[in-house]
Amino acid sequence: MTDMDSTALRWALADHLAADGSLRTEPWRKAVEAVPRHEFLRGGFFERSADAWRPVLADTDGWLERCYADESLVTQIAGTIVPCDIRGEILRAPTSSSTLPSLVVRMLEDLQVEEGHRVLEIGTGTGYSTGLLCHRLGDDLVTSVEVDAEVSRRAGAGLGACGYFPELAVGDGLVGHKDGVPYDRLVATCGVLELPYAWIEQTKPGGIVLATVCGWMHSSELARLTVGDDGVAHGRFLGGQISFMLARPQLPPPLGMLPDLESGEERSARLGADVLNGWDARFVAQLAAPRAQRLSLTLADKTQHVMVDVEAGAWAALTREGEQWTVRQGGPAQLWDQVEDHLLRWRADGSPAPDRFEVIVTPEAQRITWPKS
Incomplete structure (x- = not known):
């Protein structure tokens, strides 16, 4: 199969995402059908091999089909290593990936964008979700922030190959991006321990912030909040047990030497x-x-x-x-x-599901509560 066959693969992917309920509206279906995911994976990806990772390059049989499978594809290991750097296998931890399309599309649907909305994306990654946003809204309304300069460069190349030229910024996405404020929507493709107030502050009243709240015990929930006129954001978790890699500044520290477990x-x-x-x-x-x-x-x-x-x-x-x-x-x-x-x-209180929890973010703190029985 050649690159020319990707049209059929994009349409098949759209059918799959519509069937599982991730893809719900026609504008986003057109985006999925139009944006070639494989252009953002030209450098290849890693696949799991027992406890290690091995590279799958663009000249590998089945590479193109894998690009349109509904799976997350790891694109960077240990903060710097990309597929072409490896011959064999590597045991280090993944640090960047192309998120599975069903989650990408579900989040874009949940973001509730409308024509003319200005969107800030935290975590450019491969650039695929950025490309979907550009197709839906236009380049001028999309800004994406990535902490890793090399990841951002590769995403820019993929976007350019597709004809998209949004504003790409390199920096700490936890502080947002002041140059384009205020935004109508903010979406984060990384997990955070707490929702930064900078995101709330940079989103206009009535705007939506969509991000995943995580912890270092590896459970996470997708939160959607609406910013009020008073600068306080209120919302709920949407459910679904989704997960993202944590924002790099919030990665857990090395455990180092464990304490004396016989003390205490x-x-x-x-x-x-x-x-x-x-x-x-x-x-x-x-x-x-x-x-x-x-x-x-x-x-x-x-x-x-x-x-x-x-x-x-x-x-x-x-x-x-x-x-x-x-x-x-x-x-x-x-x-x-x-x-x-x-x-x-x-x-x-009856063990309520997280989608019944309330999330509030003020200038001082994040507060998460659940209903009492």
């Missing part, structure tokens, strides 16, 4: 570590401890489930004996106390 204070736990296996419960736990990282250690046939907040110097380690859980905690904060309190209140 021990007690019987009201909840065990297995409660964190559920997506919703883990998201609620993150609201109590958003900067806690989670890992498991097995020593002498005993597994310890550990949470560590490196910045705060707090930790908790849980072990199980039969049906009973024990927790040992140390540092300036009692991490598991905070998590238990939050989860038990949530359960007492």
Whole structure:
């Protein structure tokens, strides 16, 4: 199959996205049918091979078809490494990708754009979603910010190959982009621990901010907020258990040397570590401890489930004996106390799903609450 055949692939992708409910309106369908995703993947991508990643280059059989599959395609590893840099496999972590089209399109639909809206995109990535925005609104109404200059350059090349020339800025997207304010819509294609007030401030009253709220225990929810005349944004999570790579300035720090897990204070736990296996419960736990990282250690046939907040110097380690859980905690904060309190209140209120939570962002703070039973 040649590049000339991508028209059929784009149409097939649009059919697939419409069938699964991601693609809901005709303007965005026309954008999906028009914008060639493969132009943003000319440098290839990485595919998973056991615990490693191996490159798939543009001259590989099946590359073009893979570009139009509804899957996320990793395009950068370890902050600098692209597919053409590798012969064989690499064990490092992904740092940039082309998000699966169904999520891209779902978010663009949820953004509720209208003709004439000015949009700020946080996280250019490959540029595919930027291209869809340009097709829908026109280049002059689209600004996209990317923290990685080389990623932005490659996105610009892909956009130019498609005939799109939006404003591309390189910088920390967490501070937005003041040059084009105010924006009617702001959409982030990276996850954040907290929604920056700069995004609210740069969106006009009545405008919408769409972004994913994450934590370091890897549960996340997509939030849509409307900015009020008073500069306060109100909204809800939209549900769907989506996830994005975290904004680079908010990536978790290295764990380094673990604390002495035999120190601290021990007690019987009201909840065990297995409660964190559920997506919703883990998201609620993150609201109590958003900067806690989670890992498991097995020593002498005993597994310890550990949470560590490196910045705060707090930790908790849980072990199980039969049906009973024990927790040992140390540092300036009692991490598991905070998590238990939050989860038990949530359960007492009927364990409402995150799409019933309310999100409020003020100049001072982000506040997330759920309805009481």
